[in-house]
Amino acid sequence: MLSSEIRYFLAVAAAGSLSAASEQLFVATSAISRQIQRLEAQVGVPLFRRHARGMVLTEAGEIFARHVRKSLLDMEYAVAEIKGLQAVRRAHIRIACTDGLAFSLLPRLLADFRAENPAVHFSLKVTSSQSVAEQVRAGECDLALQFSLHPERDVEVIASWPAPVLLVMHQTHPLANRPINLAELGVWPLALPEQNTTVRQLFDLSCQMSGSIIEPVLTCDNFSALYHFLRHTPQAITLCSHFTLLCGAETDGLIMKSTGVDQLSQRTLQLQTVAGRPRSAALNLFLSFLTSQLESVSAR
Known part of the structure; x- marks a missing residue:
């Protein structure tokens, strides 16, 4: 259903060079190059910057790639609907999240959901907050979970929950059983x-x-590295959310x-999806499941 120009364009954009795309597609580099040149002629601007070691998308190429990927996603939904696959049968859900949410929360929730819906498969991309938002806007994931300090443009927020930053320490730590002043943290391995x-x-x-100068030791x-450092350093302290x-x-023993x-309470955990995008039955079911489970975690 894709023209050869679009197929070759996406392959080179992903692989970073004509030769790498040629190996993936089993097509001669000269043929790929001709098709991309034809596409650039149709668009009217260069879509790639050519370098000795490969090809990188121009700003116009990034815009073109983003719209092509959105069109492909729309096509997938259309085909699924035509074939009657909107029911929760075989389904694949793509998730993007930030690091702390992949430590414990999401693996557990995915396992619980699949126990009841074994036909649903997942792919999970763990990346930075900025990249998570970009993936949602570009339609490169079906939903996202991230800690956010502000609303994101062109993103639909299904639900959000307070996610204050908390201190994590051993139960035997000298600060464990009394109020803490921020400046005190500077004398402990942070x-x-x-x-x-x-x-x-x-x-x-x-x-x-507060005028405090605090240098972390790590x-x-x-987050997994921070957590295991904490476990093996009785005097250490780290930071995270209760969701993590x-x-x-x-x-x-923590x-x-x-x-x-107050400043450490100014963020939320947001459940996000692509604004205005049709959702499969499986995705709607999973969003309802996540909302219910995260409400429970937040209340607890």
Whole structure:
């Protein structure tokens, strides 16, 4: 159903070079090159920047690729509807999320949902907040879960829940059983996520507003690494949301507690999907399941 020009264009955009696309498609590089040149002539502008080591989409190429992918997704829904596959039979749901949500919450929820709906398959992309929003807008995922500080454009928010940043420490930590002043954290080994996360952005803002200078002993963009560092360092402290750990903290002898700092409460967990996009029966069922489960977690 795709023209050869579009098929070759998407292959080169994904592979990054004519030779790599040629290997994937089993088509000569010269044939792919001719079709892309023909497509660029039709569009009227270059879609790729040619380099010695490959080809990179131009700004026009990015726009064209985004609209092509949206059209393909619309086509998939149309074919599914025509074939009567809107019922929850075989279905594939693509999810994008930020790192903390992939640590415990989503794997558990996916397992629980598939126990009742084994015909539904999932793919899960873990990436940054900025990239999650872009994937939703580009129609590259069916739904997204992310911690957010502000509304996202061209994104439909199905539901949202308060997701304050909490301290995580051992139950035997000296700060475990008393109120905490933010400045006190500077004397303990602090493990923090990278600065492109909402946790770190809110923490750094809180420190700046209180005049506290706190240097972490470990920074990492993977919460699993922070968590296991904490488990093996009795005096350490890390930060996350109650959605990230669910019930795992108590099992590992850890507690979660608030600092009472207002800035650390200014974010939400959002369940997002593509605005105006038709949804399959399987996706609607999964969205209802997620909403119910996350309401329960939030209340708890």
